[in-house]
Amino acid sequence: DAKTTQPPSMDCAEGRAANLPCNHSTISGNEYVYWYRQIHSQGPQYIIHGLKNNETNEMASLIITEDRKSSTLILPHATLRDTAVYYCIVRVESNTGKLIFGQGTTLQVKP
Amino acid sequence: DSGVTQTPKHLITATGQRVTLRCSPRSGDLSVYWYQQSLDQGLQFLIQYYNGEERAKGNILERFSAQQFPDLHSELNLSSLELGDSALYFCASSVNPDRLNTEAFFGQGTRLTVV
Numbered sequence: 001d002a003k004t005t006q007p008p009s010m011d012c013a014e015g016r017a018a019n020l021p022c023n024h025s026t027i028s029g030n031e032y033v034y035w036y037r038q039i040h041s042q043g044p045q046y047i048i049h050g051l052k053n054n055e056t057n058e059m060a061s062l063i064i065t066e067d068r069k070s071s072t073l074i075l076p077h078a079t080l081r082d083t084a085v086y087y088c089i090v091r092v093e094s095n096t097g098k099l100i101f102g103q104g105t106t107l108q109v110k111p
Numbered sequence: 112d113s114g115v116t117q118t119p120k121h122l123i124t125a126t127g128q129r130v131t132l133r134c135s136p137r138s139g140d141l142s143v144y145w146y147q148q149s150l151d152q153g154l155q156f157l158i159q160y161y162n163g164e165e166r167a168k169g170n171i172l173e174r175f176s177a178q179q180f181p182d183l184h185s186e187l188n189l190s191s192l193e194l195g196d197s198a199l200y201f202c203a204s205s206v207n208p209d210r211l212n213t214e215a216f217f218g219q220g221t222r223l224t225v226v
Binding site for chain 1: 113115142144146148153154156159166167169199201203205207208209210212213214215216217218219220222
């Protein structure tokens with residue numbers, strides 16, 4: 001399985017952009033980068049995913065480096081409700097689709 | 112709201128008992144996944160079903176079993192419960208696991224407490 005490395009925790013000021021990094025140097029050519037978050041024991045929430053191009057949706061932007069060895073999730077204007085554990089996942093096995101969760105990054109948005 | 116429904120939300124039971132957790136996937140999703148999250152632990156994949164058939168198995172104990180019914184809802188059966196089985200149990204669904212470009216959506220979970 002491709003491994004991911006994320007910082008265990010980060011702080012961000014409310015209203016500022018939160019940039020969450022993820023390293024995935026062993027990613028294969030056909031593996032997607034997925035981001036989920038989990039707010040205080042709720043079910044994980046899908047945020048965004050991408051292969052090689054940058055992606056944006058109503059929640060966040062995903063920037064993937066050209067060599068695909070790392071990516072950054074950007075929450076453009078963080079709010080207190082964005083405080084959560086953010087998971088970067090790059091292993092989605094073909095024909096199962098299962099997600100292997102690591103430890104993630106705990107993002108604390110502060111007023 | 113992800114569209115994935117799990118019942119019950121909370122369950123308290125005694126050691127040695129058996130419980131059944133239920134999951135209704137999003138409309139149109141054919142695949143169901145079960146995950147376990149113990150206190151301060153990560154999300155552990157248990158098992159996956161696709162269109163009624165078992166597709167993948169993770170670290171699921173022999174005391175646990177699951178099935179997916181013709182209407183695509185799924186049940187996770189936990190028997191001979193131990194204190195260590197206390198955890199959050201999440202169900203997720205996706206439309207087609209054969210595509211790498213497919214996201215899964217999670218329910219709000221069932222909190223199981225074994226006393």
